[in-house]
Amino acid sequence: MAAIVRAHGVHKHFGALHVLRGVDLEVAERELVFVIGPSGSGKSTLLRCLNRLEEPSGGRIEVDGIDMLDRRTDINRARQRIGMVFQSFNLYPHMTALGNVALALRKVLKLPRAEADERARAALERVNLADRAGHYPGQLSGGQQQRVAIARAIALEPRVMLFDEPTSALDPELVGGVLQAMRELRESGMTMVVVSHEMGFARAAADRVVFMDHGLVVEEGPPEAVFGAPREERTRAFIRQIDRH
Amino acid sequence: MTGWERFADSFLNARVAAEYLPKIVEGFGLTVVLALCIIAAGLTAGLALAVLRSLGVRPLNWLIIFAVDLFRALPPLVVIALLYFGLPAAGLSLSGFAAAWLALSLVLMAFSEEIFWAGITAVPKGQWEAARSTGLGFLPTLRLVVLPQALRITVPPLTNRTIAITKNTALASVVAVPEILGAAQAGVSFGFNPTPLTLGAAAYLVLFLPVVVLGRWVETRFAWKR
Numbered sequence A: 001m002a003a004i005v006r007a008h009g010v011h012k013h014f015g016a017l018h019v020l021r022g023v024d025l026e027v028a029e030r031e032l033v034f035v036i037g038p039s040g041s042g043k044s045t046l047l048r049c050l051n052r053l054e055e056p057s058g059g060r061i062e063v064d065g066i067d068m069l070d071r072r073t074d075i076n077r078a079r080q081r082i083g084m085v086f087q088s089f090n091l092y093p094h095m096t097a098l099g100n101v102a103l104a105l106r107k108v109l110k111l112p113r114a115e116a117d118e119r120a121r122a123a124l125e126r127v128n129l130a131d132r133a134g135h136y137p138g139q140l141s142g143g144q145q146q147r148v149a150i151a152r153a154i155a156l157e158p159r160v161m162l163f164d165e166p167t168s169a170l171d172p173e174l175v176g177g178v179l180q181a182m183r184e185l186r187e188s189g190m191t192m193v194v195v196s197h198e199m200g201f202a203r204a205a206a207d208r209v210v211f212m213d214h215g216l217v218v219e220e221g222p223p224e225a226v227f228g229a230p231r232e233e234r235t236r237a238f239i240r241q242i243d244r245h
Numbered sequence B: 001m002t003g004w005e006r007f008a009d010s011f012l013n014a015r016v017a018a019e020y021l022p023k024i025v026e027g028f029g030l031t032v033v034l035a036l037c038i039i040a041a042g043l044t045a046g047l048a049l050a051v052l053r054s055l056g057v058r059p060l061n062w063l064i065i066f067a068v069d070l071f072r073a074l075p076p077l078v079v080i081a082l083l084y085f086g087l088p089a090a091g092l093s094l095s096g097f098a099a100a101w102l103a104l105s106l107v108l109m110a111f112s113e114e115i116f117w118a119g120i121t122a123v124p125k126g127q128w129e130a131a132r133s134t135g136l137g138f139l140p141t142l143r144l145v146v147l148p149q150a151l152r153i154t155v156p157p158l159t160n161r162t163i164a165i166t167k168n169t170a171l172a173s174v175v176a177v178p179e180i181l182g183a184a185q186a187g188v189s190f191g192f193n194p195t196p197l198t199l200g201a202a203a204y205l206v207l208f209l210p211v212v213v214l215g216r217w218v219e220t221r222f223a224w225k226r
Helices: A043-050 A074-077 A095-108 A114-125 A142-154 A170-189 A199-205 A224-226 A233-243 B003-011 B014-054 B057-074 B076-090 B096-122 B125-133 B138-175 B180-191 B195-224
Strands: A003-014 A017-028 A032-035 A058-063 A082-085 A160-165 A189-197 A208-213 A214-221
Touching: A003 A043, A003 A189, A017 A032, A017 A189, A017 B003, A032 A043, A032 A199, A043 A058, A043 A160, A043 A189, A058 B125, A074 B125, A082 A142, A082 B125, A095 A114, A095 A142, A095 B138, A114 A142, A114 A170, A142 A170, A142 B014, A142 B125, A170 A189, A189 B057, A189 B138, A199 A224, A199 B096, A208 A224, A208 A233, A214 A224, A214 A233, A224 A233, B003 B125, B003 B195, B014 B057, B014 B138, B014 B180, B014 B195, B076 B138, B096 B138, B096 B195, B138 B180, B138 B195, B180 B195
Parallel strands: A032 A189, A032 A208, A082 A160, A160 A189
Antiparallel strands: A003 A017, A003 A058, A208 A214
16 A cells, blocks of 8 residues: 655754654555654654644655655645644634635635635535534534534545644543544545544554654554553553553 | 913913914814824834744844834934934935824834734744644735734734824924924914913814723723633
């Protein structure tokens, strides 16, 4: 299977802090890769390097055949193919749910308003929020906001979706709806890279689990292997930690 | 004459008031025009500088910060005097109106740049990241996502500052602009009676009291929503 994401030897420094110390990650088409690890292990930074929200200090990153670190790459065009969902939703508070989803369709894809609205409505439909199209983010629950954020990303029909702790900011009873939306996205064949602590979801849905610690990939494999019989001591310690909760 | 009669004759003299009222009304119109020109130019320039500053070009930002601090530190009267009395020495003479307009526009630009900049930086970084991650460029993100939120937060402080600086139109009287205070002072000199000053004060109240009340309304209205 062709790899959509190829990251090789990715380094990232924040001043004196060496956050990524040569990370390799490949994600195949239609694959769902779960990235886990203790806080500060660099998993979010890795994700943010993939669409260059963070500028890596070294390494190679290719997404859908585009060299993300090449100066000549039109980063705005490249980012259209990479959807991203954030921990804190980051919906535009001055726009309705529909406006949030339609903005990039109109201003990036340059679709006429009617067509953009139609596609935005279809995207909201996919996360079961068609009836909230006219609501502002402040009028929606956290779970609904995150589903609008997912709709905003998938409306552009990206080749890969990045999820940066999509449920960490949610009350427990709101997590289910977001995971459901992610599950449906997965079933539609979307390639996904998910940084999250939702181990139940990882066990059920992930094709592969990647465990990171101190800026390096320590271990990876199918979920039953990484969760059931981790090879590395650091992985075992981490799994014990989170299983206790 | 009792003390009160002397006061009334000096400050509330009906004959003098009737004579100089037309001049004060003209001055009123001039003050309004000057104030509107200052607000238009000052706020536009302030917003433009804040947008330039958000581009993050170091040397440019030093220049902006220097200019902004300069005009925030100098008393507006000094700026007016420098432009009016100083520029002719450099071969460029400005009318009193132009000097007052330029000076107060620069001062409003400086203060409003700081307020706009504070508004832009108050918008969470996640807003930029969300928009940029969908492929939206820097300037469209600024215009469509960040500025609408920034402007909302800036409305109350901006209203206050704009009122404070617009009141300085009275300083234009120093460079012979017959705005309200200028017209009143001329009236005092020609009429040998300070009643035109009373008219001037009344004119300022008529002009600015509604603006101040409006400012208070705007402030509470925008404060609720955040």
